[in-house]
Amino acid sequence: MTKKHLFLPVIALFLCCAGQEARERFIRIFFPGGQEVIAELALTDEERQRGLMFREGIQEDQAMLFVFEEEGIHSFWMKNMRFPIDILWLDKEKRVVHIEPDVPPCPRDPCPSYASPRAAHYVLELQSGWAQRHGLHLYDRLEFILPREKN
16 A cells, blocks of 8 residues: 555545534524524633634624633623624523623723623624624523533
């Protein structure tokens, strides 16, 4: 068997594993009104700190879901953001406990912080105006399955 023939299975395995990892970095989130978005997951401290910083925008069907180890008061700021967003805080039952609509980018320090008055386990960032356009309300329950919940 030539080196080329040995190398092809390695490439195929790499692509397969990379595809699996990519699939586990994004999930579908379903809303009570029938809408759905594809959310990029922010699972680590580093991913949560970076969030959507430095990106040019977000589409109507895109989101970022911040997953925390414990329910608590999680505050966010808009430093290094280039576009406004809606921020939703969800409790451990995936119910909306706070909506901060149309949060603007922070052009210079000091940047204000945004937090829910109630404890949250997840925070969802969406395109600005999304919650109002789709009639999202407090205590609406969202549906999603995290990769580790699939096992």
